[in-house]
Amino acid sequence: MTVMEQRGAYRPSPPPAWQPRTDPAPLLPDAEPYRVLGTEAAAKADPELLRRLYAQLVLGRRYNTQATALTKQGRLAVYPSSTGQEACEVAAALALEERDWLFPSYRDTLAVVARGVDPVEALTLLRGDWHTGYDPYEHRVAPLSTPLATQLPHAVGLAHAARLKGDDVVALAMIGDGGTSEGDFHEALNFAAVWQAPVVFLVQNNGFAISVPLAKQTAAPSLAHKAVGYGMPGRLVDGNDAAAVHEVLADAVRQARAGGGPTLIEAVTYRIDAHTNADDATRYRGDAEVEAWREHDPIQLLERELTGRGLLDEDGVRAAREDAEAMAARLRERMNQDAPLDPMDLFAHVYAEPTPQLREQRAQLVAELQAESEEGTAR
Amino acid sequence: MTTVALKPATMAQALTRALRDAMAADPTVHVMGEDVGPLGGVFRITDGLAKEFGEDRCTDTPLAEAGILGTAVGMAMYGLRPVVEMQFDAFAYPAFEQLASHVAKMRNRTRGKMPLPITIRIPYGGGIGGVEHHSDSSEAYYMATPGLHVVTPATVADAYGLLRAAIDSDDPVVFLEPKRLYWSKDTWNPDDPQTVEPVGRAVVRRTGRSATLITYGPSVPVCLEAAEAARAEGWELEVVDLRSLVPFDDETVCASVRRTGRAVVVHESGGFGGPGGEIAARVTERCFHHLEAPVLRVAGFDLPYPPPMLERHHLPGVDRILDAVARLQWEAGS
Numbered sequence: 001m002t003v004m005e006q007r008g009a010y011r012p013s014p015p016p017a018w019q020p021r022t023d024p025a026p027l028l029p030d031a032e033p034y035r036v037l038g039t040e041a042a043a044k045a046d047p048e049l050l051r052r053l054y055a056q057l058v059l060g061r062r063y064n065t066q067a068t069a070l071t072k073q074g075r076l077a078v079y080p081s082s083t084g085q086e087a088c089e090v091a092a093a094l095a096l097e098e099r100d101w102l103f104p105s106y107r108d109t110l111a112v113v114a115r116g117v118d119p120v121e122a123l124t125l126l127r128g129d130w131h132t133g134y135d136p137y138e139h140r141v142a143p144l145s146t147p148l149a150t151q152l153p154h155a156v157g158l159a160h161a162a163r164l165k166g167d168d169v170v171a172l173a174m175i176g177d178g179g180t181s182e183g184d185f186h187e188a189l190n191f192a193a194v195w196q197a198p199v200v201f202l203v204q205n206n207g208f209a210i211s212v213p214l215a216k217q218t219a220a221p222s223l224a225h226k227a228v229g230y231g232m233p234g235r236l237v238d239g240n241d242a243a244a245v246h247e248v249l250a251d252a253v254r255q256a257r258a259g260g261g262p263t264l265i266e267a268v269t270y271r272i273d274a275h276t277n278a279d280d281a282t283r284y285r286g287d288a289e290v291e292a293w294r295e296h297d298p299i300q301l302l303e304r305e306l307t308g309r310g311l312l313d314e315d316g317v318r319a320a321r322e323d324a325e326a327m328a329a330r331l332r333e334r335m336n337q338d339a340p341l342d343p344m345d346l347f348a349h350v351y352a353e354p355t356p357q358l359r360e361q362r363a364q365l366v367a368e369l370q371a372e373s374e375e376g377t378a379r
Numbered sequence: 380m381t382t383v384a385l386k387p388a389t390m391a392q393a394l395t396r397a398l399r400d401a402m403a404a405d406p407t408v409h410v411m412g413e414d415v416g417p418l419g420g421v422f423r424i425t426d427g428l429a430k431e432f433g434e435d436r437c438t439d440t441p442l443a444e445a446g447i448l449g450t451a452v453g454m455a456m457y458g459l460r461p462v463v464e465m466q467f468d469a470f471a472y473p474a475f476e477q478l479a480s481h482v483a484k485m486r487n488r489t490r491g492k493m494p495l496p497i498t499i500r501i502p503y504g505g506g507i508g509g510v511e512h513h514s515d516s517s518e519a520y521y522m523a524t525p526g527l528h529v530v531t532p533a534t535v536a537d538a539y540g541l542l543r544a545a546i547d548s549d550d551p552v553v554f555l556e557p558k559r560l561y562w563s564k565d566t567w568n569p570d571d572p573q574t575v576e577p578v579g580r581a582v583v584r585r586t587g588r589s590a591t592l593i594t595y596g597p598s599v600p601v602c603l604e605a606a607e608a609a610r611a612e613g614w615e616l617e618v619v620d621l622r623s624l625v626p627f628d629d630e631t632v633c634a635s636v637r638r639t640g641r642a643v644v645v646h647e648s649g650g651f652g653g654p655g656g657e658i659a660a661r662v663t664e665r666c667f668h669h670l671e672a673p674v675l676r677v678a679g680f681d682l683p684y685p686p687p688m689l690e691r692h693h694l695p696g697v698d699r700i701l702d703a704v705a706r707l708q709w710e711a712g713s
Contacts, residue, residue, distance in 0.1 A: 131488040142456070143488050147480045153446050154481070157453020164435055165457070183473070187446030194441055349491040350526055352549045355626035
């Protein structure tokens with residue numbers, strides 16, 4: 001028998017039948033970002049909710065301008081403004097129940113404040129008197145995360161732990177477009193999908209990671225499309241439409257709470273201000289683009305809807321602005337007081353019990369302070 | 380007086396027993412990692428835990444070290460005590476950002492509001508013929524990261540006691556398991572296993588008057604062997620097992636060096652920027668007037684961990700330690 005004849009006689013068994021693990025079709029985002037304001041869907045929106053969203057948007061905008069002003073006065077080391085993105089911030093906070101958890105990134109101070117955190121404590125990190133000013137357990141808000149995407153696995157782990165304990169708690173993790181390129185984004189989404197953890201991932205796609213535009217960040221059709229690869233639904237929403245963002249987030253939160261697993265939401269929005277007060281945005285984008293997005297302002301969109309339907313009048317608009325002014329005045333006044341600092345805090349929270357090495361170093365600082373104060377008295 | 384029945388056991392058995400006892404004692408203890416479930420881990424340290432406690436408490440995770448440690452952070456935030464396994468020393472590097480930026484700092488960042496009781500088990504070190512990325516001694520990275528405890532056992536009893544203490548700790552602990560000692564046998568009292576010194580205390584494993592060998596983990600048995608061999612040269616070597624690199628026990632170490640006047644630090648990881656430099660500096664600062672010679676280091680060479688057929692030339696062995704001891708007969712100007 002020749003080799004060729006032997007080959008002809010060889011009949012391998014067929015491979016076991018391959019099946020996709022999940023039907024991808026229902027996971028795919030819509031082609032266009034979902035919108036409510038200015039569409040027929042708006043008629044179904046809860047007027048009370050729209051009014052709450054509006055009040056929070058106006059407050060949020062004023063908070064952003066006040067905090068930016070505080071950087072110019074040297075009261076804040078830096079402030080990453082979310083002007084233009086307030087709808088995402090506000091909807092994120094309002095879509096959660098009290099028992100739920102928020103995992104913010106460094107730009108999400110407004111969502112943190114909307115959760116009930118003291119506006120001054122929310123700025124502690126940026127003021128520089130400590131890293132996290134608030135007690136994360138008081139309002140169930142994790143520390144603002146400066147490293148990108150690293151808070152996402154925390155959200156997954158917390159949600160997973162809550163489910164193991166039998167609590168119907170949902171975790172919402174916020175991230176920007178640049179953060180979706182990080183490895184932790186991938187690992188968090190994969191863990192969440194495998195564990196079917198009650199987590200919602202909200203990507204605020206504001207167009208730029210500092211200066212790098214989305215086109216240089218990803219080749220995906222949209223960031224929401226990334227969800228399909230993990231086996232979770234991806235949703236695309238107009239991030240400047242507060243009603244739409246709230247609806248999509250609330251749906252995802254409801255689904256997660258009911259045991260339906262995680263969702264990835266991409267909110268398409270725009271950062272009107274620079275990355276932070278220290279950034280010069282004119283080096284990487286043109287005025288025309290910024291102006292076009294100003295026309296799609298989240299406050300104006302909602303204000304038009306509310307006034308058009310008679311849910312808000314001039315007095316209402318004025319009242320919202322006055323509330324925001326009062327908040328800004330209180331914030332200004334409190335931020336203009338010097339933060340109380342205790343140098344011993346340096347050693348207080350490294351370990352539950354300080355190591356002998358830290359005890360020695362603490363004693364050294366005590367001696368230095370003592371010498372300083374004696375020197376001061378002697379003068 | 381009852382006589383205690385000492386039984387032979389391996390370090391691996393003691394570690395498994397420690398995990399099992401911790402899980403039985405505290406329902407918030409969760410074991411997680413790659414292959415820790417039905418397989419019982421590639422070194423079988425988690426053997427039987429998934430069966431006994433369920434896969435919700437001994438969980439096979441996706442293959443992703445940052446994800447394993449990152450989700451453990453969230454679990455700890457919600458009141459659990461995760462014990463994560465990093466399968467091999469060099470596989471832990473992807474998790475380093477979670478370790479350095481969050482695990483080590485969360486208590487500090489939140490002014491003590493959010494401590495993270497996470498135990499990170501890392502089989503480390505060489506001597507088992509592993510191919511590359513399976514034999515690193517990365518303790519210097521962990522030591523240089525404030526907020527972490529770093530401990531490593533050298534005996535069966537310590538493997539049990541230190542792991543129980545690590546899991547009980549309200550702070551994150553990097554628990555380095557010397558993998559070439561996994562199968563080393565020792566007599567041990569499994570009925571009363573937790574009879575060890577607390578975390579942060581070093582232990583004198585052998586007393587002597589001529590010089591102190593300061594060591595830990597996989598190098599402890601090597602130093603004991605060297606001390607035995609040194610007797611033929613007329614040297615009585617004291618061997619101090621650090622057990623804990625953070626916190627560091629200056630007291631026990633310095634008390635020994637003051638008695639002997641001479642010291643050699645022995646470890647597998649590279650000498651440059653390694654733990655030995657820190658230890659030698661601490662000893663010199665505290666015991667200068669008691670020293671008869673400079674504090675010497677016997678460490679791995681300053682190179683990436685070598686391939687298995689060459690590792691015996693890299694690892695500090697008895698001869699290299701005895702050479703260093705000989706150099707302790709130091710005279711001014713030499």
